[in-house]
Amino acid sequence: MNQFGNMLRRERKEQNLTLGDLAKKVGISVPYLSQIETGTKPLQDKLVERFVTELGLIGDDANALRRAAAVSMGEYSIRMEEGASNDDRILASMLAAGFARLPRDKKDQLREIMKDTNRG
Template identity: 35%
Template structure:
């Protein structure tokens, strides 16, 4: 009789587990979808509006808007523009807010790859 070892399933997360904040190899560079989702949620909450209200105005589903806000879905430019309009903003407004937030969050990730003083860019292989 052979000894049978049961199959063991490996759990592979769909999304990396966020590392502790701060610079260093364990820190994770922010993703665009996370930043854009945070901007949309922050704007919606500042207006004291519900997901349902904004989704209906944007003509997108509530679950999809929720996924976008949580950074789980990479929304198309059409969806982002519709969500922005439903919040009384333009697409450029949302993208500008997201760009500022992305720059703030990722400031520690540029130290070794870009040298601002000389314009030198280094790529690691």
């Protein structure tokens, strides 16, 4: 089980929702929700906000679930150098998860930062 799955299951149970209840609210199948909670299926980025909305999470609770999603999604796709901190992994995962939504100018800035970083 991954961090996101743990948090999602805990929140679902605190709200007395069954797998079926939450799956229906979010618009996914019960088996798929179960696989997300157990970490056997990767989480799709588009589902994170649906979980936040349907669970009525706001503020710190919503952000904690988003951070857990970023970490969990990174477990499937982000490879980092040895010695990377957990904060580094969270930031890299968040960047990867939201990269397609970044405006062109921000992507250009990141590209220049990475060019400078990789030179030194």
